[in-house]
Amino acid sequence: xxxxxxxxxxxxxxxxxxxxxxxxxxxxxxxxxxxxxxxxxxxxxxxxxxxxxxxxxxxxxxxxxxxxxxxxxxxxxxxxxxxxxxxxxxxxxxxxxxxxxxxxxxxxxxxxxxxxxxxxxxxxxxxxxxxxxxxxxxxxxxxxxxxxxxxxxxxxxxxxxxxxxxxxxxxxxxxxxxxxxxxxxxxxxxxxxxxxxxxxxxxxxxxxxxxxxxxxxxxxxxxxxxxxxxxxxxxxxxxxxxxxxxxxxxxxxxxxxxxxxxxxxx
Numbered sequence: 001x002x003x004x005x006x007x008x009x010x011x012x013x014x015x016x017x018x019x020x021x022x023x024x025x026x027x028x029x030x031x032x033x034x035x036x037x038x039x040x041x042x043x044x045x046x047x048x049x050x051x052x053x054x055x056x057x058x059x060x061x062x063x064x065x066x067x068x069x070x071x072x073x074x075x076x077x078x079x080x081x082x083x084x085x086x087x088x089x090x091x092x093x094x095x096x097x098x099x100x101x102x103x104x105x106x107x108x109x110x111x112x113x114x115x116x117x118x119x120x121x122x123x124x125x126x127x128x129x130x131x132x133x134x135x136x137x138x139x140x141x142x143x144x145x146x147x148x149x150x151x152x153x154x155x156x157x158x159x160x161x162x163x164x165x166x167x168x169x170x171x172x173x174x175x176x177x178x179x180x181x182x183x184x185x186x187x188x189x190x191x192x193x194x195x196x197x198x199x200x201x202x203x204x205x206x207x208x209x210x211x212x213x214x215x216x217x218x219x220x221x222x223x224x225x226x227x228x229x230x231x232x233x234x235x236x237x238x239x240x241x242x243x244x245x246x247x248x249x250x251x252x253x254x255x256x257x258x259x260x261x262x263x264x265x266x
Contacts (some may be wrong), residue, residue, distance in 0.1 A: 002048065040056040066136070082118035106255060172264065182195055182225055196245070199229045
């Protein structure tokens with residue numbers, strides 16, 4: 001479970017860490033020294049032939065292409081694509097590039113570690129759910145690494161899981177400085193909530209606002225917090241967006257594809 005931390009993802013360039021071990025279970029990063037391997041893998045069968053896979057990743061896993069392989073009781077295996085929608089704040093992406101979208105928490109965090117969560121529909125084979133999953137991570141491009149190298153996780157055993165309900169976020173600006181109060185109803189068996197807040201930050205060369213995401217993980221007993229909606233200036237009159245997500249004591253996250261962003265007016 002994430003400790004209390006404020007995470008920030010802004011529209012800035014970042015160096016891409018690259019793996020250097022061919023088909024290996026050892027993680028070696030020659031571009032960003034100290035980058036840690038994915039850990040704390042969890043895989044759940046959540047019913048109706050749907051699956052959820054999560055793990056702890058490092059903020060410097062930018063430029064890493066992730067693929068997900070399901071293994072079945074008959075010994076066969078199949079690669080599956082997770083749900084993706086760059087318009088939804090919380091949905092994890094398999095390619096951690098800042099300009100393409102937002103990971104579950106962030107591909108850039110002050111604490112370096114974040115939780116990456118992926119949703120799969122119809123991964124069953126002959127109506128049977130997978131018994132294991134594997135993560136295969138490979139670098140994108142040809143910088144700092146020989147071609148054809150990848151990291152393969154250990155087998156991730158599948159557990160039966162129950163999703164928590166989607167929290168419904170709301171928010172309001174509470175002062176002229178651009179601070180916003182975010183609230184949500186308590187969810188049964190909540191272990192922690194993650195709040196993702198999107199706001200205008202800087203501007204491009206023609207004056208259009210670039211966006212920034214603030215992420216904060218709080219304990220399951222918390223149902224509100226205050227975040228700053230101002231960066232280089234307040235961008236008065238421009239809407240902000242927020243999404244709140246929850247993980248239960250089992251380690252299962254809510255179903256993010258049905259938890260739309262909530263618009264908060266200035």
